[in-house]
Amino acid sequence: MKLVKIDKKQWAEGLESLKKSFRLLGPVKEDSYYSFKALKEGEQPDFSFLNTRLSPKSLLFPQSEAIVEYSLDERDEDHHVMKAIETDDSPRAVLGIRPCDAKAVTLVNLNFDTSEYKDPYWVKALAATTFIGLACDTPKSTCFCTSVGCGPYHEEGLDLLLADEGETYLVKILTEKGGNFLSTAGLEAVDEDTTLFDAKKKAAEAKIISTIATDNLKGQDILDLHEAPFWEDISFACLNCGTCTYTCPTCWCFDLQDEIHGKSGKRFKNWDSCMFPLFTLHTTGHNPRGTKLQRVRQRFMHKLKYFVDKYDQGIMCVGCGRCVNQCPVNIDIRKVCALMNDHKVDEQACAVQE
Ligand code: SF4
Numbered sequence: 311m312k313l314v315k316i317d318k319k320q321w322a323e324g325l326e327s328l329k330k331s332f333r334l335l336g337p338v339k340e341d342s343y344y345s346f347k348a349l350k351e352g353e354q355p356d357f358s359f360l361n362t363r364l365s366p367k368s369l370l371f372p373q374s375e376a377i378v379e380y381s382l383d384e385r386d387e388d389h390h391v392m393k394a395i396e397t398d399d400s401p402r403a404v405l406g407i408r409p410c411d412a413k414a415v416t417l418v419n420l421n422f423d424t425s426e427y428k429d430p431y432w433v434k435a436l437a438a439t440t441f442i443g444l445a446c447d448t449p450k451s452t453c454f455c456t457s458v459g460c461g462p463y464h465e466e467g468l469d470l471l472l473a474d475e476g477e478t479y480l481v482k483i484l485t486e487k488g489g490n491f492l493s494t495a496g497l498e499a500v501d502e503d504t505t506l507f508d509a510k511k512k513a514a515e516a517k518i519i520s521t522i523a524t525d526n527l528k529g530q531d532i533l534d535l536h537e538a539p540f541w542e543d544i545s546f547a548c549l550n551c552g553t554c555t556y557t558c559p560t561c562w563c564f565d566l567q568d569e570i571h572g573k574s575g576k577r578f579k580n581w582d583s584c585m586f587p588l589f590t591l592h593t594t595g596h597n598p599r600g601t602k603l604q605r606v607r608q609r610f611m612h613k614l615k616y617f618v619d620k621y622d623q624g625i626m627c628v629g630c631g632r633c634v635n636q637c638p639v640n641i642d643i644r645k646v647c648a649l650m651n652d653h654k655v656d657e658q659a660c661a662v663q664e
């Protein structure tokens with residue numbers, strides 16, 4: 311791990327020259343939002359954003375991705391044979407990813423790259439990508455990353471971490487991939503003492519005012535939480551719109567869907583959401599999560615209990631605050647987490663029922 315200082319003008323020139331060897335993706339302003347897009351010739355990433363409306367997970371796990379194709383024409387020698395669709399796995403770099411979103415990539419990876427199963431589309435995209443993080447010196451009031459094993463200068467999942475320092479960037483080189491990125495850009499880097507970087511980190515962490523407690527979640531009994539009385543209240547206002555799951559950088563559910571035009575077919579991997587009734591609808595018509603309460607409970611139980619128990623790596627949330635900001639009816643994961651963390655079974659009520 312090494313810390314260097316790079317002049318911003320040189321950085322911008324370096325990025326331009328990198329476009330010959332990397333596909334560069336970075337935040338750009340669209341109307342009142344920022345989104346990650348491929349940067350065109352002469353276009354620089356706009357680092358004046360607090361966070362993007364959608365997380366950059368779609369750069370590795372697109373909302374809709376064609377994965378195989380096939381012919382249904384029996385005159386074709388290879389009819390009904392599924393053929394992988396070629397993907398562009400040339401080197402690419404995501405510029406300005408926030409530390410919470412980079413940590414989220416490592417959590418999604420737990421699902422897509424396991425010892426038993428590897429999603430080849432995800433694995434290849436991840437291997438091709440260099441992640442250039444941008445530390446958050448001005449966190450939003452709804453960010454609670456420091457409570458969930460992350461933070462505004464967190465390094466997990468990143469190859470480089472940039473901290474804005476006026477006319478320069480302080481750049482922490484975290485991996486070999488990150489070092490290669492800088493040398494390919496021909497960037498002259500001056501070695502830097504870590505004192506300023508560490509002070510900036512401390513100051514940024516002190517600005518995170520929103521916190522949650524997760525310490526009791528692992529010890530809670532699954533069935534007690536499942537049967538807790540608060541789900542009725544939490545789910546009452548939910549519209550099952552799916553915004554929370556689509557904006558979440560750690561949600562990984564998808565559905566497979568075939569589209570057939572004439573005699574040609576393609577299979578797509580599409581984001582799905584546990585908030586949608588169709589998500590669990592069986593072909594028999596039975597739906598094991600047929601009610602809104604069951605769907606809302608599933609989302610929070612997955613993030614705050616099942617994931618905790620299965621992986622022992624904290625909760626399935628990096629504290630980005632997107633679902634808090636964007637839920638149209640103000641359902642707030644921080645409040646739900648508090649209810650789950652503090653839950654106590656009402657012994658008296660149980661005794662009366664018995
Ligand atoms: S964003 Fe809010 S209303 Fe929409 S599904 Fe999620 S919790 Fe329900």
Ligand code: SF4
Binds near residue numbers: 628
């Ligand atoms: S705050 Fe909400 S959107 Fe962000 S990681 Fe946590 S659950 Fe997902």
